[in-house]
Amino acid sequence: MGFIKNQLISHQLLSKMAVNEKHGENSPYFDGWKAYDRDPFHPTNNPQGVIQMGLAENQLCFDKVAEWIRKNPKASICTPEGVSQFRDIANFQDYHGLPHFRIGVAKLMSKVRGGRVKFDADRIVMSGGATGANELLMFCLADPGDAFLIPTPYYAAYDRDLCWRTGVQIIPVHCDSSNNFMITRAALEAAYKKAQEDNINVKGLLITNPSNPLGTTLDRDTLESLVSFINEKNIHLVCDEIYAATVFNTPAFVSVSEIIQDMEFCNKDLIHIVYSLSKDMGFPGFRVGIVYSYNDSVVNCGRKMSSFGLVSSQTQHMLAAMLSDDEFVDKFLEESSRRLRKRHGDFTEGLEKMGITCLPSNAGLFCWMNLRSLMKEKTFEEEMMLWRVIVNEVKLNVSPGSSFNCVEAGWYRVCFANMDDETVEIALRRIEAFVGKETEKKVVKLRRQGFSNLRISFSTLRFDETSTHTHTHIMSPHSPIPHSPLVKAT
Numbered sequence: 001m002g003f004i005k006n007q008l009i010s011h012q013l014l015s016k017m018a019v020n021e022k023h024g025e026n027s028p029y030f031d032g033w034k035a036y037d038r039d040p041f042h043p044t045n046n047p048q049g050v051i052q053m054g055l056a057e058n059q060l061c062f063d064k065v066a067e068w069i070r071k072n073p074k075a076s077i078c079t080p081e082g083v084s085q086f087r088d089i090a091n092f093q094d095y096h097g098l099p100h101f102r103i104g105v106a107k108l109m110s111k112v113r114g115g116r117v118k119f120d121a122d123r124i125v126m127s128g129g130a131t132g133a134n135e136l137l138m139f140c141l142a143d144p145g146d147a148f149l150i151p152t153p154y155y156a157a158y159d160r161d162l163c164w165r166t167g168v169q170i171i172p173v174h175c176d177s178s179n180n181f182m183i184t185r186a187a188l189e190a191a192y193k194k195a196q197e198d199n200i201n202v203k204g205l206l207i208t209n210p211s212n213p214l215g216t217t218l219d220r221d222t223l224e225s226l227v228s229f230i231n232e233k234n235i236h237l238v239c240d241e242i243y244a245a246t247v248f249n250t251p252a253f254v255s256v257s258e259i260i261q262d263m264e265f266c267n268k269d270l271i272h273i274v275y276s277l278s279k280d281m282g283f284p285g286f287r288v289g290i291v292y293s294y295n296d297s298v299v300n301c302g303r304k305m306s307s308f309g310l311v312s313s314q315t316q317h318m319l320a321a322m323l324s325d326d327e328f329v330d331k332f333l334e335e336s337s338r339r340l341r342k343r344h345g346d347f348t349e350g351l352e353k354m355g356i357t358c359l360p361s362n363a364g365l366f367c368w369m370n371l372r373s374l375m376k377e378k379t380f381e382e383e384m385m386l387w388r389v390i391v392n393e394v395k396l397n398v399s400p401g402s403s404f405n406c407v408e409a410g411w412y413r414v415c416f417a418n419m420d421d422e423t424v425e426i427a428l429r430r431i432e433a434f435v436g437k438e439t440e441k442k443v444v445k446l447r448r449q450g451f452s453n454l455r456i457s458f459s460t461l462r463f464d465e466t467s468t469h470t471h472t473h474i475m476s477p478h479s480p481i482p483h484s485p486l487v488k489a490t
């Protein structure tokens with residue numbers, strides 16, 4: 001009784017923002033992380049544990065980074081070679097950022113786009129990761145209650161990043177597998193019209209290119225059509241391009257920056273790019289996020305707002321040296337793309353041998369796995385049921401499509417770049433064993449019904465409720481992640 005009373009009092013003491021649920025930590029996307037956190041896989045200490053395949057991290061090229069750090073002790077202010085810089089760097093607190101850092105980031109952004117566009121270092125605004133960059137843009141572009149259109153499926157944490165503290169709302173633009181989840185002008189127009197009828201002020205369109213969770217890139221025609229759309233409506237276009245350098249196969253990446261450079265008519269004041277080093281370089285812990293806006297007022301206001309989420313000057317200093325090393329950056333980008341191509345190929349081919357297909361993709365740190373053929377009813381209830389089996393029995397933390405606001409049930413995002421080759425092998429073997437077990441059950445069931453000489457493949461197998469674990473753990477929808485869900489697989 002006393003506890004409940006205390007709870008009520010503490011709720012009154014906190015702000016509405018502090019107690020609302022808009023952070024989204026109660027979604028299955030984060031529940032999977034909690035399952036991993038309770039029982040993390042380790043090859044020797046916990047070989048039966050949950051393998052983390054829900055975290056889009058790029059861990060394939062750390063050896064290259066470590067090699068560079070060893071060769072460049074002066075880049076750190078904590079080495080005998082670099083300590084003479086300690087005082088200046090520790091004192092530096094200008095929210096414009098270190099000029100060399102901004103020049104390095106501008107150069108990297110250009111390299112990642114094949115040198116086809118140049119970026120102005122004076123337009124680089126820092127923030128705490130792309131998370132901070134996306135929120136900062138919302139604060140600059142929209143008022144509480146205003147909306148952004150976002151094609152689905154979209155990054156699960158956008159609800160937190162774009163809406164929680166800003167009061168902005170997301171209007172989903174539904175895309176489906178009938179055209180490989182491509183964004184169409186018709187779907188955009190329909191979502192825009194519906195928002196107008198509902199008296200919602202649409203301030204912009206946000207796209208993720210390359211897409212998380214699809215791992216696909218937008219083609220030139222689609223990008224041109226999106227730029228025309230936002231120009232006609234006089235609304236903003238925010239392009240989250242944080243996976244730009246994860247493109248590992250053709251077609252090559254096309255950035256909105258190239259499109260607006262070549263287009264005859266475009267109001268550049270409406271165009272803003274979000275970038276970060278979390279995926280392309282594999283440094284999510286450094287919290288380096290970038291807003292690159294073509295709008296002077298947004299650059300000025302964004303820079304003032306960046307006081308709330310600056311990148312530490314120590315990090316800026318180290319990265320300024322790394323990113324201005326052309327030879328290193330060129331080789332790193334090439335090697336990273338090569339390793340991602342190989343990993344993607346190995347993983348998706350392994351799945352194909354079991355009859356599991358993924359949406360064809362050319363980018364990203366994940367694939368979009370199709371398990372629709374396993375479902376009797378294509379419902380989100382069944383999607384969640386199957387997901388619980390995958391997490392609790394197969395012991396793989398993958399993310400269900402519903403957490404990305406996908407309109408079709410039965411898709412799952414599976415990350416493959418946050419672990420070593422051996423862990424990928426183990427994950428594939430677990431899936432194979434699960435498929436085999438389910439096939440066996442199906443054969444026995446059908447034999448009992450009088451069928452014989454059956455050949456059943458995974459793709460014809462349907463998931464049914466009897467296969468769910470009876471002690472499926474029900475996660476508390478309110479429990480926060482106790483600590484960072486780091487992958488300790490190596």
Ligand SMILES: Cc1ncc(COP(=O)(O)O)c(C=O)c1O
Pocket residue numbers: 056128129130131132155208212240242276277278284288289
């Ligand atoms: C599309 C997208 N945007 C933004 C983020 C956040 O990135 P950061 O770690 O730089 O904050 C992520 C992270 O997964 C993402 O996938």
